[in-house]
Amino acid sequence: MMNFVEELRWRGMLHDIMPGTEEQLNKGMTAGYLGFDPTSDSLHVGSLAQIMTLIHFQRAGHKPFALVGGATGMVGDPSGKSVERNLLSEEVLNHNVSGIEAQLKRFLDFDCGPTSAVLVNNYDWFKGISFLEFIRDVGKHITVNYMMAKDSVKRRLEGETGISFTEFSYQLVQGYDFYYLWKEKNCQLQIGGSDQWGNIVTGTELIRRKDGGTAFALTTPLIKKSDGTKFGKTESGTIWLDAAKTSPYRFYQFWINASDEDVKNWIRIFTLKSREEIEALEQEHALAPHLRILQKALANEITTRVHSEEALETAISTSEFLFGNGSLIFLKSLSDVAIMNVFEGIPQFTITRVEFSQGIQAVDLLAEKSAVFTSKSEARKMIQGGGVSINKEKLGDASQVISTADLINDRYLVVQKGKKNYYLLIVG
RNA sequence: GGGGGGAUUCCAGAGCGGUCAAAUGGGACGGACUGUAAAUCCGUUACUUCGGUUUCGAAGGUUCGAAUCCUUCUCCCCCCA
Incomplete structure (x- = not known):
C-alpha cells in the first residue's frame, strides 16, 4: 500500500498538513473528506486537482467521502473573496448539486468494499437543524474572537465592504460538517485547497472542544501557471469538465497547450503515472521538446479520465485536422453531428x-x-x-x-x- | 470675464493649396520561420463592378483644385482673473 502523504509530497500536491496526520494515515485505513462548492452545475479543471487528491487517497487504501455543499453553498465561503457573494437560489443550487454529484461518480470507486467512496450532501444533515439548535450546540463552542482571527474574515473586517453575518458564520457551518462526519462516519481527515485551511481547522477545533476528539487536516497548493495567469481559464473562458460546456476537443487542447514549465508540475498532479514513468517521459521530452511528449501524455490521460477513450480519439483527430496536415478525409468520414461537434464554438x-x-x-x-x-x-x-x-x-x-x-x-x-x-x- | 492652443484614417502623431487614401511609430491581422511558443523578417491595415467612390470634429464659403485658406457652430486643453 502506498503512502498517501508521501505520494502527494513528491507530486507537489501537499501544501500544509496538521501534525500527526501522516502517522494516523500510516496506522491504517482512515476516512477523509473533501468538499466541492456547488457554485456551478459542473466542476472545472481547478476542481480536478481536488478530485485527483481523493483518487490518490482511495488508492492508498483509505476511504474517501466526496461532499457536495448543498448547505454551505447557501451561505457562501468568504475565503479568497474580497466582497460579499451573491446568494444562489435554492433551485439553482439543487441543479448544481446534482450536476456535480453526477460528475464525481465518474472518478472514484464506489464499490470496492471497505474503501468504497461515499457521496454526501451536507444539506442532508443541515436541513433538520434549527437555528437555535445550531447556535446552542455548535456556536457555543467557538468564540467570535477565534473566528475573527481567521485570515479570510480578518481581511474582510479590515476592508471597505465588510462581511455579512451569513458569510461570517460560514466557517462554523463547514466546521460542523467535519464534526458531523467525524461523529457519524468516523471521518478523521479533511482535505481541501490551501485556502480552506482556516475552515478546516475550525472543524478540528470544534471536534476537540465539543467532544474532546482528534481530527486531522491536509491542504493542497493552489495550482499556478508560470506566466502568472490564472490556471484553468483561457480566452474563451473556464475549462469545464462537462462536455456540453467545454467540448472534449477544447479540453484536450487546454492540456496540449501547457507550457513546458507548467507541464512538469501538471503531469504530476493530474495523472496517476509513477515517478519513474514521469521522469522517463521528461528525459524523452528534453531530447525533442517540439514533439510535446509530456503535454500529449498529460492530455491523453486526463481527457480519457474525464471524458472517454473515444472522445480522446476525436479530440486528437480534430486537432490534427485543424492544426496539422490533417486531411479532408477525416472530415468526410464524420457524420453531420460529429462535424458540428468538431466545429463547436466556431463561427x-x-x-x-x-x-x-x-x-x-x-x-x-x-x-x-x-x-x-x-x-x-x-x-x-x-x-x-x-x-x-x-x-x-x-x-x-x-x-x-x-x-x-x-x-x-x-x-x-x-x-x-x-x-x-x-x-x-x-x-x- | 479676458487671452491662447487644439480636434487627422484603430491609437499616438506628421502634413499646412495640387505630387495626400494622407509620413512615422504602436496595435491588429496575414505570410515566412517555429513546438498550435517567443523573437525576427516580410506584407496588409477606407470602399469599389478596379472605371472610380466616400474620408482628415460639423455645416457653409473661396479656388480649376482644400486635411491644408475664410466664416459659423460643437467639443477639448492651457494661461490670466
Whole structure:
C-alpha cells in the first residue's frame, strides 16, 4: 500500500498538513473528506486537482467521502473573496448539486468494499437543524474572537465592504460538517485547497472542544501557471469538465497547450503515472521538446479520465485536422453531428443552396454571403497575401468560383482565415 | 470675464493649396520561420463592378483644385482673473 502523504509530497500536491496526520494515515485505513462548492452545475479543471487528491487517497487504501455543499453553498465561503457573494437560489443550487454529484461518480470507486467512496450532501444533515439548535450546540463552542482571527474574515473586517453575518458564520457551518462526519462516519481527515485551511481547522477545533476528539487536516497548493495567469481559464473562458460546456476537443487542447514549465508540475498532479514513468517521459521530452511528449501524455490521460477513450480519439483527430496536415478525409468520414461537434464554438454561416448551385466567386462568398470578411477588398487582400484556405487548400485567386462540387458531404465548406481562424459554411 | 492652443484614417502623431487614401511609430491581422511558443523578417491595415467612390470634429464659403485658406457652430486643453 502506498503512502498517501508521501505520494502527494513528491507530486507537489501537499501544501500544509496538521501534525500527526501522516502517522494516523500510516496506522491504517482512515476516512477523509473533501468538499466541492456547488457554485456551478459542473466542476472545472481547478476542481480536478481536488478530485485527483481523493483518487490518490482511495488508492492508498483509505476511504474517501466526496461532499457536495448543498448547505454551505447557501451561505457562501468568504475565503479568497474580497466582497460579499451573491446568494444562489435554492433551485439553482439543487441543479448544481446534482450536476456535480453526477460528475464525481465518474472518478472514484464506489464499490470496492471497505474503501468504497461515499457521496454526501451536507444539506442532508443541515436541513433538520434549527437555528437555535445550531447556535446552542455548535456556536457555543467557538468564540467570535477565534473566528475573527481567521485570515479570510480578518481581511474582510479590515476592508471597505465588510462581511455579512451569513458569510461570517460560514466557517462554523463547514466546521460542523467535519464534526458531523467525524461523529457519524468516523471521518478523521479533511482535505481541501490551501485556502480552506482556516475552515478546516475550525472543524478540528470544534471536534476537540465539543467532544474532546482528534481530527486531522491536509491542504493542497493552489495550482499556478508560470506566466502568472490564472490556471484553468483561457480566452474563451473556464475549462469545464462537462462536455456540453467545454467540448472534449477544447479540453484536450487546454492540456496540449501547457507550457513546458507548467507541464512538469501538471503531469504530476493530474495523472496517476509513477515517478519513474514521469521522469522517463521528461528525459524523452528534453531530447525533442517540439514533439510535446509530456503535454500529449498529460492530455491523453486526463481527457480519457474525464471524458472517454473515444472522445480522446476525436479530440486528437480534430486537432490534427485543424492544426496539422490533417486531411479532408477525416472530415468526410464524420457524420453531420460529429462535424458540428468538431466545429463547436466556431463561427458558422448558412448559405442557401439556390445561391450556391450556380457557383459563386470566392470573394462574394466570403464577404457577402457570409461574414468571414467585412468587405470584399479585405477578402481580396488577404487572399492575395496567401492567408485564406477553403477546405484546407490555399486560395490562389480571389475570383475563383466555388460550387457544389467543392462541398464536403454535399453540405459543408471549411474556411480558414490565417492559420487558426476557422469558419464553417453550411449550405442548407 | 479676458487671452491662447487644439480636434487627422484603430491609437499616438506628421502634413499646412495640387505630387495626400494622407509620413512615422504602436496595435491588429496575414505570410515566412517555429513546438498550435517567443523573437525576427516580410506584407496588409477606407470602399469599389478596379472605371472610380466616400474620408482628415460639423455645416457653409473661396479656388480649376482644400486635411491644408475664410466664416459659423460643437467639443477639448492651457494661461490670466
